Amino acid sequence: MSTGSPVWVPKEIDAERPNAARVYDYLLGGACNFRADREFAEKLLENNPEIAGAVRHNRAFLGRAVRFCVDQGIRQFLDLGSGVPTVGNVHEIAQSRAPGCRVVYVDHEPVAVAHSQRLLEHNRDADALLADLLDVDTVLGAEPVRRLIDFARPVAVIMTAVLHFVPDSARPHATVARYVAEMAAGSFLVLSHGVRGEQEQVRRGYRMYDQSGTPAGGRAREEIHAFMTGTEVLEPGVVWTTQWRPEFNPRARVEPAWIYAAVGRKA
Ligand SMILES: C[S@@+](CC[C@H](N)C(=O)[O-])C[C@H]1O[C@@H](n2cnc3c(N)ncnc32)[C@H](O)[C@@H]1O
Structure with missing residues (x-):
């Protein structure tokens, strides 16, 4: 896509500044991004080629976690910081395993939400909301959330690869x-979350995000674990995305995948 404005581009978009949602889309092989996003992503890859694998492993973790939740009886999902729709969206995974699962996507990036809404036009069990996840009252009080999610019943709240964009x-x-x-x-x-690595290439990667429209910063494993407070962290704990209940070869990858993952159950 060029930086000229195709019809699907919301007016408030600054296509000249790289944005986390669209950079991630590019890293996953998507087409919903601008030149600035692609150039930024290529620099990230130059700095650390493993980023390409890290985003795919994150996405694969999300898929496994959603299937796990469905198998535990969960039928409603609130996906905060959901991103541009791509391969393996939560509603596709959940609804193919249990038709009728209800899903609300929340993101503060207008392109991501516009695409999600278009994709969901004919899906009465899923919707997308443009909102900042930090504004909890707005999210919980928003029409799609009230219509599709009943907080009196068990729900899966998903925050994958998003909280490293939220500063302390x-x-x-x-x-x-x-x-x-x-x-x-x-x-x-x-939950999944980028690690605060001591390696220079990790630090350099985050410094690069500081120059973008969406600064980011990793956190230590203990800080990531602290997000799970109020839930019982299920086995295998807070681990690299690749290590969270792998479906094929459990020993295939144990080296750092740059992003930690965890699933907790509220008692
Ligand atoms: C790296 S993408 C992750 C997408 C998806 N959760 C996944 O794991 O595949 C991060 C997303 O979080 C969104 N985001 C960052 N901060 C946010 C905030 N405060 N409120 C809502 N969305 C946010 C970005 O716009 C982006 O779409």
Whole structure:
């Protein structure tokens, strides 16, 4: 796509600045991105070629976690920081395993939400909302959330690869705690988060994000574990995405996948 504005581009978009949602889309092989996003992603890959695998492993973890939740009886999903629709969207995975699963996507990036809404036009059990996940009252009070998600019943709240875009100053742990407080017993929290690596290439990668429209910063494993407060972290704990209940060869990859993953159940 060129940086000229195709019809699907919401007016408020600054196509000249790389944006996390569209960079991630490009890294996953999607077409919903601008030149600035692609150039930025290529620089990220130059700095650390393993990023390409890391985003795919994150996406694969999301798929396994959604299937796991469906198998545990969950029929409603709130996906916060859902991104541009791509391979293996939550509603596709959940509804193919259990028709009628209800899903609400939330993102603060207008292109991601416009695409999600278009994709879901004829899906009465799923919708997308343009909102900042940090504004918990707005998210929980929004029409699609109230229509599709019943917080009195178990729900899966998903925050994958999003909280590293939220700085400590915005109090992300308190925000997650508020969602957990709203969740009924038997609900699940599905989370993944970029690591704060000591390696220079990891630090350089985050410094590059600082120059983008969407700064990012990894966190230590213990800080990521702290997001799960209020839930019982299920086996195998807070682990690399590749290590979270792999479906094929459990020993295939154990080296760092750059992103930690965890699923917790609220008692
Ligand atoms: C790397 S993508 C992850 C997409 C998807 N969750 C996944 O794991 O495949 C991060 C997404 O989080 C969104 N995001 C970042 N901060 C957000 C916030 N405060 N509120 C809502 N969305 C946010 C970005 O716009 C982007 O689409």
